[in-house]
Amino acid sequence: MGHFHTLKGSCHCGNVRYDYDSPVPSADINIRRCDCTFCQKQGAFYTSHPDGRLRVTVKDQGMIRKYRFASLTSETWVCTKCGVFPFFTCDLEGRLYAVLNVNTLDDFQFNRMTVPTLSLGDDPVEKRLARRVRAWIGDVRIEFEN
Numbered sequence: 001m002g003h004f005h006t007l008k009g010s011c012h013c014g015n016v017r018y019d020y021d022s023p024v025p026s027a028d029i030n031i032r033r034c035d036c037t038f039c040q041k042q043g044a045f046y047t048s049h050p051d052g053r054l055r056v057t058v059k060d061q062g063m064i065r066k067y068r069f070a071s072l073t074s075e076t077w078v079c080t081k082c083g084v085f086p087f088f089t090c091d092l093e094g095r096l097y098a099v100l101n102v103n104t105l106d107d108f109q110f111n112r113m114t115v116p117t118l119s120l121g122d123d124p125v126e127k128r129l130a131r132r133v134r135a136w137i138g139d140v141r142i143e144f145e146n
C-alpha cells in the first residue's frame with residue numbers, strides 16, 4: 001500500500017482526537033454532504049475512503065453519547081462535553097467502518113459551495129450497508145484512555 005497523508009482532527013474540547021490517514025492528498029479528498037434531516041440540521045460535511053485509516057483516542061468514554069436515527073445501523077459519536085460529533089461508525093460483521101465529519105478536521109480548508117449533496121436516506125438498508133463497505137473508511141481503531 002502506498003503512503004498515507006495524515007490529517008488530524010478532534011471534537012471542540014479535545015476529548016475525541018483522531019488521525020485520518022488518507023490514501024489521497026488532502027486537496028483531493030472526496031467531500032460530500034447528505035440531505036437527510038440530521039445532516040441538514042448539523043451542517044455536516046463528510047469524507048471517507050475505503051483504503052483510509054482512522055485512529056481515534058477518546059480521553060473520557062463517559063462523555064461520549066452515541067446517537068442512532070433512521071435505520072439505526074450507524075452510530076453518531078457525539079462528545080457531550082462540547083457537543084461536536086467527529087464521525088459515524090457502523091459495525092458490519094465484526095468490522096468497524098467510519099465516515100468523518102470534515103468540519104472536525106484541524107487546519108483544513110475547503111469550498112463548502114461546491115460540495116455535492118447526496119440523497120441516500122431513501123435507499124433500502126441493504127443498499128446502504130453495502131455502500132458503507134465499499135465507501136467508508138475500512139480500517140478503524142478506537143482507544144479509550146478512561
Ligand SMILES: [Zn+2]
Binds near residue numbers: 016083084
Ligand atoms: Zn468534545
